[in-house]
Amino acid sequence: MTAAALPTTRGFEPGAAPGWRCGRFALSLDIVRIMGVLNVTPDSFSDGGRFAAMDAALAHARAMIDQGADIIDIGGESTRPGAVPVPVDVESARVLPVLRELRGIGVPVSIDTSQPALMRAALELGASIINDVRSLRREGALEAVRASDCGLVLMHLQGDPATMQLQPQYRDVVDDVRAWLAQRCEQVCQAGVAPERIAVDPGFGFGKTHRHNRQLLAGLERLHALGRPILVGLSRKSSLGDMTGRPVTQRLAASLAAALLAVERGARIVRVHDVAATRDALAVWENVRREGQQETIDEETA
Ligand code: HH2
Numbered sequence: 001m002t003a004a005a006l007p008t009t010r011g012f013e014p015g016a017a018p019g020w021r022c023g024r025f026a027l028s029l030d031i032v033r034i035m036g037v038l039n040v041t042p043d044s045f046s047d048g049g050r051f052a053a054m055d056a057a058l059a060h061a062r063a064m065i066d067q068g069a070d071i072i073d074i075g076g077e078s079t080r081p082g083a084v085p086v087p088v089d090v091e092s093a094r095v096l097p098v099l100r101e102l103r104g105i106g107v108p109v110s111i112d113t114s115q116p117a118l119m120r121a122a123l124e125l126g127a128s129i130i131n132d133v134r135s136l137r138r139e140g141a142l143e144a145v146r147a148s149d150c151g152l153v154l155m156h157l158q159g160d161p162a163t164m165q166l167q168p169q170y171r172d173v174v175d176d177v178r179a180w181l182a183q184r185c186e187q188v189c190q191a192g193v194a195p196e197r198i199a200v201d202p203g204f205g206f207g208k209t210h211r212h213n214r215q216l217l218a219g220l221e222r223l224h225a226l227g228r229p230i231l232v233g234l235s236r237k238s239s240l241g242d243m244t245g246r247p248v249t250q251r252l253a254a255s256l257a258a259a260l261l262a263v264e265r266g267a268r269i270v271r272v273h274d275v276a277a278t279r280d281a282l283a284v285w286e287n288v289r290r291e292g293q294q295e296t297i298d299e300e301t302a
Pocket of ligand 1: 037039041075077079080112131132153201203204231233234
């Protein structure tokens, strides 16, 4: 499955959106899915420390589900530019107790990690998705997930979180990201992972300048050639601050605009901090889109 050999699609075809196998959940993607972010880290860029205590984390997860989250994504290590890596036992001690409480909550629980040992422990506890910003490239990561049927997020990242913003370079950022993801999907599938378990993510803010992020969002439709659901994480990111002049605490409007731009270009899963507002924005988008489709059907049958 090289980039050149991939089937091409003509724009966004919601009816053709594939589903996403996530362990015991089969997520249909005929509606856009919201992945609510639950950062249990003391140093996350957007909500650092707020949900590190167990009670606060559980309450926030339940609130996000009430507000319409389809997935809860638990992260125990900040991946913001320049973040200091944490040892796996520290990351596990943050994530696993929360997962233990949330595993029966009725929606898939995703674990945002690159650590194979944590992947294994989380899958044993009932996690349904492994969201790895390093695309299972750490030694042992592929083996940790291969035998399960959990969902997988493969994300593009140039470099490593510690250094990724120093000098990101691309020939054409959309083409380069697409080719990289195509190759990674192929490698992961060749290792024995079923394609229907994979969602792809262009990795906004991960080894990209603000301009690269804008170009990537503008050209997101071109990632449809990968043939896998597209997940995006744009919520509160610094490129939105660059465009609006707003600090991280005041990027809700920008995050909603960015989510809709991504969805308009075919993203089917949005990773967000502000679930209720995103659900409302998507409801407007979805209702208007359906009305547009109905008009086309009415015209064709008239
Ligand atoms: N972004 C962040 C973390 N995990 N996973 C995916 N698949 N896509 C993303 O864009 C993505 C991600 C960074 O955002 P956040 O979790 O809010 O911050 P931090 O890493 O500082 O906790």
